[in-house]
Amino acid sequence: MPILSSLCARAMLYEKFQSKITHNPSLDRNLVSYQGNKQTPFYSWLKYREGFSERLVTYILQTFKPNPGILIDPFSGSGTALFTASELGWITTGIELLPVGIFATEARIISQKIDIQEFKKLIYKLQKIDYKSYCKDSFTFNHLKITRGAFSEINEKQLVGYLSYCHDLITDHNIQKMLIYAAFCILEDISYTRKDGQYLRWDFRSGRSKSKSEFNKGAILSFEEAIEQKLKQIISDLELNSIQLDLFNDNQLPQFSHNKFGDLENVEPKLYEGSCLEILPTVPGDSVDFVITSPPYLNRYDYTRTYALELAFLGCGEDQVKNLRQQMLSCTVENRDKRTYLEEYYKSKQCEQIFLKIDSVFKQQEALQEILMILEKNKNEGTLNNKNIARMVHNYFYEMCFVIYELSRILQSGGIIAIVNDNVKYAGEEIPVDLILSDIAESFGLTTRYIWTLGRGKGNSSQQMGNYGRTELRKCVYIWEK
Numbered sequence: 001m002p003i004l005s006s007l008c009a010r011a012m013l014y015e016k017f018q019s020k021i022t023h024n025p026s027l028d029r030n031l032v033s034y035q036g037n038k039q040t041p042f043y044s045w046l047k048y049r050e051g052f053s054e055r056l057v058t059y060i061l062q063t064f065k066p067n068p069g070i071l072i073d074p075f076s077g078s079g080t081a082l083f084t085a086s087e088l089g090w091i092t093t094g095i096e097l098l099p100v101g102i103f104a105t106e107a108r109i110i111s112q113k114i115d116i117q118e119f120k121k122l123i124y125k126l127q128k129i130d131y132k133s134y135c136k137d138s139f140t141f142n143h144l145k146i147t148r149g150a151f152s153e154i155n156e157k158q159l160v161g162y163l164s165y166c167h168d169l170i171t172d173h174n175i176q177k178m179l180i181y182a183a184f185c186i187l188e189d190i191s192y193t194r195k196d197g198q199y200l201r202w203d204f205r206s207g208r209s210k211s212k213s214e215f216n217k218g219a220i221l222s223f224e225e226a227i228e229q230k231l232k233q234i235i236s237d238l239e240l241n242s243i244q245l246d247l248f249n250d251n252q253l254p255q256f257s258h259n260k261f262g263d264l265e266n267v268e269p270k271l272y273e274g275s276c277l278e279i280l281p282t283v284p285g286d287s288v289d290f291v292i293t294s295p296p297y298l299n300r301y302d303y304t305r306t307y308a309l310e311l312a313f314l315g316c317g318e319d320q321v322k323n324l325r326q327q328m329l330s331c332t333v334e335n336r337d338k339r340t341y342l343e344e345y346y347k348s349k350q351c352e353q354i355f356l357k358i359d360s361v362f363k364q365q366e367a368l369q370e371i372l373m374i375l376e377k378n379k380n381e382g383t384l385n386n387k388n389i390a391r392m393v394h395n396y397f398y399e400m401c402f403v404i405y406e407l408s409r410i411l412q413s414g415g416i417i418a419i420v421n422d423n424v425k426y427a428g429e430e431i432p433v434d435l436i437l438s439d440i441a442e443s444f445g446l447t448t449r450y451i452w453t454l455g456r457g458k459g460n461s462s463q464q465m466g467n468y469g470r471t472e473l474r475k476c477v478y479i480w481e482k
Contacts, residue, residue, distance in 0.1 A: 007370070008370075009366040009367040009369070009370040010367045010370060010371070010430075010432060010435075012366075012367070013366075013367040013432065013435045013436070013439060014432065014435060016435075016439070017434075017435050017438055017439075017448060017451060020438070020448050020449070020450055020451045021434075021451045021453060021474075022450060022451070022452060022453065023452075023453050023454075023455055024450075024452040024453070024454075024477070025455065026059060027056075027452055027453075027454050027455075027477060028454060028455070029454065029475070030053065031052070031053050031055055031056045031059070032052050032053070032056055032420050032454065032475065032477060033051075033052060033053070034047075034048060034049045034050065034051055034052070034053070035053070040053070040054055041236075041237035041240060041241065042083070042108055042111070042237055042241075043078070043080060044233070045104075045107075045181075045182075045185050045230070045233065045234060045237075046078060046104050046184070046185045047185075047188060047195070048077060048078040048100070048101070048104060049195060049306075050077050050294070050296075050303070051077040051078065051080055051294050051420075052080060052081075052294055052420050053080065054080055054083075054084045056420070056477075057080060057081050057084040057085060057292055058084055058088070060292060060418045060477075060479075061084075061085060061088060061090070061290065061292075064290075064416045064418075064479070065289060065290055065416060068085075068088060068089035068090045068091075069090060069091070069289030069290060070090070070091045070092075070093075070287065070288050070289050070290070071085045071090045071091070071092045071093070071288070071289065071290040071291070071292065072092070072093045072094070072095070072283070072288050072290075072291055072410070073092070073093075073094045073095070073291070073292055073293045074095045074276035074279075074280055074291070074293050074295075074403060074407065075095070075096070075276065075293050075294060075295050075296070075329075076094025076095060076096045076101060076105065076271070076293075077096060077098075077101045077104075077294070078100075078101050078104035078105060078108075079094060079101070079104065079105035079108055079269060079271075081094070081292040081293065082094045082105065082269035082271075083108060083269065085290075085292070086267055086268075086269055089267075090267075090290070091267055092267075092269040092270070093269065093270045093271075093272070094269055094270070094271045094272070095271075095272045095274065095275075095276045095279050095280070096271065096272075096273060097273070097274060097275050097276075097324065097327055097328055098303055098304075098307065098324065098328070099273075099310075099311060099314045099316060099324075100303075100307045100310045100311065100314070102271065102273050103181065103184065103310075103314060104181075105269070105271055106177075106271070107177060107178060107181035107184075109268055109269070110174045110177050110178060110181075111178060111234070111238060112241075112268075113174050114172075114174045114175050114178055114238075115172075115175075116235070116238050116239060116242060118172070118175065119175055119178065119235065119238070120235055122170070122175060122179075123231045123232075123235060126179075126227075126231070127228060129165065130161075131157075131158045131159075131161030131162040131164075131165060131223070131224075132154075132157050132158055132161045133161065134161040134162075134164045134165040134168070134169075135157060135160050135161040135164055136160070136164040136168070138164075139160050139163045139164045139167060140160055141156055141159060141160060141312065141313070142312060142315065142317070143312055144308055144311070144312045144316075144317075144318060144321060145318065146200065146305060146308045147193075147200075147308050147309050147312050149192070149206055149207065149208050150187075150191040150192055150193050150200075150206070150309055151190060151191050151192070152192075152220070154222075154223075155190045155191075155220075155222065155223045158222075158223035158224060159183060159190070159223055162179075162183055162223070162227065163180065163183060166179045166180050166183075167180075178234065179231075182227060182230045182231050182234060183227060183313075184310060184313055184314075185230055186221070186223075186226040186227060186229075186230050187309040187310060187313060188309065189220075189221045189226045190220065190221055190222070190223050190226050191220070191309060192205055192206035192208070192217070192220065193206075193217075193309065194215075194217045195306050195307075196306075197299075197301055197306070198300055198301050198302055198305065198306070198332075199302070199305050199306070200305065200306065200308060200309070201215055201217075202215065203215055203216060203217045203220070204216060205220070275327050275328075276403060276406075277329075277338070277342065277345075277399060277402055277403065278345065280403065280406035280407070280410065281345075281346070281349060281351070281406055283406070283410045284410065285409050285410055286410070286411070286412045286413070287410055287412070288410045288411050288412060288415060289411075289412055289414075289415050289416075290415060290416050290417075290418075291407050291411065291415070291416070291417040291418065291419075292418045293417075293418075293419055293420075294419065294420035294421065295329055295400065295403065295419070295421065296328065296329045296331040297331065297421060297422050297424070297433075298331055298392070298393065298396045298422075298424045298431065298433055299331065299422070299424055300331065300332055300333060300386075300389075300392070301331060301332070302325065302331075302332045302334070303328065304321050304324050304325045304328070308321070311324075329396065329399050329400070329403075330392055330395035330396045330398075330399055331392065331396055332392065333386045333388035333389060333391070333392050334388070335391075335392060335395055336395075337391070337394075337395055337398075338395065338398070338399060339359075339398065342355065342399075342402060343355055343359075354405070357405075358401050358402055358405050359401075361401055361405075361440060361443045361444070362397065362398050362401045362440075364443070365397070365436060365439060365440065367432070367435065367436055367439070368397055368436050371393065371429060371431055372390060372393060372394055374429050375389060375390035375393060375426060375427065375429065376390050378390075378426075378427045378429075383427050384426065384427050385427075389426050389427075393426070393431065397436060397437075397440075400437060400440065401440055404437065404440050404441050404444055404446075405444050408441065408444040408445055408446050408482060409444075411446075411482045412482065413482055414481070414482065415481070415482045416479065416480070416481055416482075417441070417446065417478075417479070417480040417481075417482075418477060418478070418479055418480075419437070419477070419478045419480075420476075420477050421433055421434065421437070421476060421478070422473065422474070422475050422476070423473040423474045423475075423476070424473065425473060430473065432474075434451050434474060434476040434478060435451075437478065438451060438478055438480070441478075441480045445482065446480040446481065446482055447480065447481050447482075448478065448479070448480055449479045449480065449481050450477075450478070450479040451474075451476050451477075451478050451479075452476060452477040452478075452479065453474050453475065453476055454474075454475045454476075
């Protein structure tokens with residue numbers, strides 16, 4: 001099929017979906033980002049800046065399917081969709097590749113199983129302990145290159161002593177894991193670093209800052225202060241939840257305690273660790289009622305760098321981090337092409353014809369091919385700030401084709417897919433991620449019901465503003481139906 005020139009293909013795609021693009025006044029930045037969870041019990045324990053809020057999940061489910069069923073999130077992160085839907089009676093399954101999200105989700109599950117009174121007694125005891133005296137070399141913080149020097153000497157020694165104490169002297173496995181998770185949640189607070197988009201930003205006091213301007217992150221908490229605050233927060237949330245559960249049981253609200261699958265009160269989310277590119281094809285067809293997810297955005301953010309401290313805490317070495325970076329959905333300039341890997345994977349499952357179908361849909365996306373040609377031209381002219389941006393855009397949409405096909409396959413008739421994502425711009429060229437992904441979805445038999453936009457979009461990067469001026473890009477929630 002010939003590729004249309006200039007901006008013609010994107011204009012035609014916009015015309016196709018224009019009637020679906022609608023401003024939803026119920027949505028705002030807090031709702032579709034982590035900010036909506038900053039003050040929410042459980043979700044506020046860890047500063048996990050990816051994903052969306054608990055209120056958004058509730059709003060979407062109550063709007064489209066108030067009766068519970070089976071829900072999956074293929075990029076489940078710290079589990080917001082899983083736990084929110086589970087509390088509403090849904091059976092939930094998450095897929096997550098990054099160990100940070102896995103640990104956060106597991107800790108949330110464990111938090112429902114611990115004896116709160118025993119936990120409180122232990123925390124009171126911990127307040128009187130000098131953690132430094134328990135330091136063991138076997139629990140030394142194994143830094144990555146990117147994290148060396150992240151802590152002051154005293155904070156790192158206190159952290160290691162705390163971990164040594166937890167591993168050696170706490171016999172209750174669930175309480176031990178919650179204590180370790182509390183330390184995991186304060187790594188940024190006690191460090192010289194701050195998460196800042198594509199990388200860790202270093203405070204000038206670290207001696208590692210490479211910024212031309214001096215960055216001061218403000219107060220850096222001592223380990224003792226930070227861990228005490230975090231443990232108090234966790235206890236407060238657990239006690240509040242316990243009170244609410246007691247009230248719930250007394251009132252015996254039937255709409256949340258049972259559904260068509262039988263007795264599902266407090267059903268624990270199921271979690272799979274790995275790439276959804278490998279795991280989704282193993283899910284039975286027509287088995288899911290709802291998908292709520294937020295894939296990595298096409299914004300060059302490298303989560304293995306952003307969460308480098310947390311990955312080091314979890315014992316990830318340099319090679320493991322590099323492998324994680326390549327396994328993730330391609331959203332950085334370092335990601336290599338996965339076409340050969342995907343072809344071999346589908347062949348190994350005797351699904352070569354499916355691979356060829358998905359591959360063909362990608363090649364037929366005229367608006368996307370138009371963008372790729374323009375980016376390639378910009379690369380050759382040296383106007384891209386990184387020569388691999390064109391490759392990243394290509395790989396991102398190629399892999400999302402496989403994700404969308406599999407989601408369509410596993411979705412039951414009448415099922416809904418809700419996706420949170422942003423549009424992006426490179427070298428002045430807007431990439432309508434919402435329209436391209438919706439067009440791909442329709443190629444696989446889905447119908448676009450809405451492309452909900454926020455009242456205020458997202459500005460392009462400061463670097464691009466200097467070259468091309470400020471332009472507003474759509475922040476969207478797509479609603480697709482089978």
